[in-house]
Ligand SMILES: NC(=O)C1=CN([C@@H]2O[C@H](COP(=O)(O)OP(=O)(O)OC[C@H]3O[C@@H](n4cnc5c(N)ncnc54)[C@H](O)[C@@H]3O)[C@@H](O)[C@H]2O)C=CC1
């Protein structure tokens with residue numbers, strides 16, 4: 001079966017996912033596109049999916065009998081309405097992070113999916129599909145003993161002026177928030193945020209960098225540096241300290257050069273390149289599950305927990321280093 005996919009939101013990542021579905025992956029085809037900026041959807045049709053139809057609204061695309069499954073890659077604040085519409089239509093839906101911009105919004109999605117009675121939603125937490133994180137998880141699960149601490153960093157070379165302090169959590173740290181729960185088989189109980197002096201490269205409305213400290217139910221302490229104007233590259237670091245040893249996320253493959261009296265390894269600058277393979281694997285997983293009328297991978301529950309945790313971290317940004325409690329509701333059995 002070829003899964004007929006519609007994409008809502010044809011900006012940077014929507015275009016890139018459309019490209020991988022039509023040109024890299026198997027078992028699916030882009031048949032529908034929609035964007036509030038219709039010219040953007042038309043451009044993706046022209047460049048990547050000449051057989052696709054461009055719809056005026058995401059709702060019309062979801063309702064179309066030509067569409068089996070939906071990709072939601074529009075701006076975060078618009079995800080909830082489209083994911084709810086896809087669930088109401090009974091169609092598998094891949095939603096980029098964040099699942100919703102509020103915890104209440106994410107809960108509405110969880111409630112709708114639970115009422116539907118079957119998984120339909122996969123959230124775009126692609127790091128769970130990254131070969132380096134998968135190898136790290138194997139080491140954490142079976143080699144280094146009980147995890148005690150995690151030291152991590154999420155560094156972007158630069159961000160635009162409209163990127164403000166809470167976005168370092170909702171837009172950027174959200175990947176770590178999800179991947180550490182998965183890596184450690186654990187949940188969070190509190191968050192703290194510390195700010196060193198800001199980098200001179202930061203903007204007026206962005207305190208950058210910041211250090212987020214998360215404590216888990218089993219007592220692991222995680223410290224993550226989020227530094228989104230680090231200038232030198234896109235750099236994701238993660239080291240787990242266990243009772244018996246330490247496991248570290250591998251660096252992306254890079255040619256080592258002896259050149260100009262220097263020993264050099266190139267560092268990537270773009271998130272698209274750093275996780276290119278994991279985006280392929282996560283979407284192939286989505287296609288396989290969608291062919292069976294369901295979803296796998298990161299769940300709506302994971303998206304909801306990430307939203308609750310993000311909210312706590314944003315509150316912690318204004319709490320002068322004090323811990324903010326994270327209280328999770330009971331997980332519905334659909335997600336066990
Ligand atoms: N998993 C990952 O590593 C990444 C995830 N993302 C997520 O993907 C989403 C999109 O990000 P980008 O592609 O970077 O943004 P973008 O701004 O390049 O593209 C978003 C597109 O959505 C369209 N749009 C906005 N409101 C809409 C609506 N109501 N209906 C239909 N289309 C609408 C915009 O016109 C734009 O073309 C965000 O939620 C972002 O957090 C983005 C980059 C990486």
Ligand SMILES: O=C1[C@@H](O)[C@H](O)[C@@H](O)[C@H](O)[C@H]1O
Pocket residue numbers: 156171172175271
């Ligand atoms: O999701 C992403 C972006 O939206 C975000 O702005 C970046 O910080 C992340 O590294 C990238 O993966």
